[in-house]
Amino acid sequence: MINGNLSSDTITFLGTAGARFMVTRQLAASGGLWLNLSGTEILVDPGPGSLVQSTKRKLKADKLSAIIISHRHLDHSADVNIMIEAMTNGGFRKRGWLFAPADALETEPVIFSYLKNYIEGIKVLKEGESYSIDNITFNTPVRHRHPVETYGMVFRTNGHTFAYIADTRYFDSLCQSYTSELIIMNTVLMEPKPPVDHLSVLEAEHIIKEIKPKVAILSHFGMGVWQARPWKIAQKLSQQTGVRVIAARDGMKFDLSQLDDS
Ligand SMILES: [Zn+2]
Secondary structure, eight states, rough: OOOOOOEEEEEEEEOOOOOOOHHHHTTTTTTEEEETTTEEEEEEEEOOTTHHHHHHHHHHGGGEEEOOOSSSSSHHHHTTHHHHHTTTTTTSSOOOEEEEEEETSSOOOOOOOGGGTTTEEEOOOOOOOOETTEEEEEEESBBSSSSSSOOOOEEEEESSEEEEESOOOOTTTTHHHOOEEEEEEEEEEOOOOTOOSSSEEHHHHHHHHOOSSSEEEEEBBHHHHHHOOOHHHHHHHHHHHHSSEOOOOTTTTEEEEEEHHH
């Protein structure tokens, strides 16, 4: 089919910055992931600048069916309120669902209470649950090891599966939880740096070797990774693992049909 929107699955990176200094200095953008899966549009982790990055790339928030927040940290949730306003045409058109862990919704919610009436509803992310958004399903296989309640996701479309491994420290069941054709990994550090609860390049290499996806995409870079040049790291990891590893760039649009060629 020629109509890309209805037949194709794409992931647009509205940012690749991870951790505080990369984000606060905007050395790279931090707007999250915009999924278009057979025409269903979903925004994941709208960090600071999500509104600016999405409008700049002509993505239309009023087409979104849902916003998913992996966890409450600012680099994943800062723009959620304005994106809800954009998704619902300023509240004039009730639309869309918000998915977030209980921890992001309870004592100190990441969304303002008046905006809750703008959307169709809120669904709480829990370990081991499955969810659906129109024709798309996703599950949150395991609670991550991170200072706040955090989940990654495995998405299933008509033709593909892919995993988003959000912020976490390494633990063994990560590999079996996120087995899929494509993995997107938030790779903040060069090497493990306890007690910092983030994945490093060394652990990314291990995960890629264990899961053996068709493609692995690194994103959410910390300062050390940025200074070492993410694309050089990706090239080296490709050689070491035999898997095609890509370093995401701001604005990069990955078409999942690439998985069919490999
Ligand atoms: Zn975090």
